[in-house]
Amino acid sequence: METRPETDPRETFGRALRTHRRGAELTQQELAARAGLGIRTLSDLERGVAGPRPATAGLLCTALGLGHPAAVDFHALARASWHSARR
Template sequence: MENGPETDPRRAFGQALRTLRQGARLTQQELAHKAGLGIRTLSDLERGTAGPRPATAALLAGALGLDRPGTEGFHALAHAAWRTARG
């Protein structure tokens, strides 16, 4: 059974990523550059069409300047999204 939009971990991660990026007042292009990622990768992650690799999540957390609790929550969402993306 497929996850619906409300329960898909990739969508949940994407929404959290977008919210954090906007809260940091960064464009997708700015965040992608800061994290050393491609703009398409960031766009796919925000749309929930891809799950982040653990290393990608670490790069994004660093680029967003998340504190320790924020980083832990971000990595938990990323881990669930990565597991879902891998099938």
């Protein structure tokens, strides 16, 4: 019996980030500028190849204008992604 590999938390965070960015009708470049991040950093986060530092997650949350409870969920995904990236 074959089992499915568990989804990487970085990919889950990346999909959530992309969904929020598109919902805010922002390009990657616009969101990166609002958050004070490099475009490559934002791209890496969306592609799930990097996990955000806690401070980076806060910058993104503010730049996206996420309110409660979306911000709480976003930070939880970011924490899981950050811990996954550090393994």
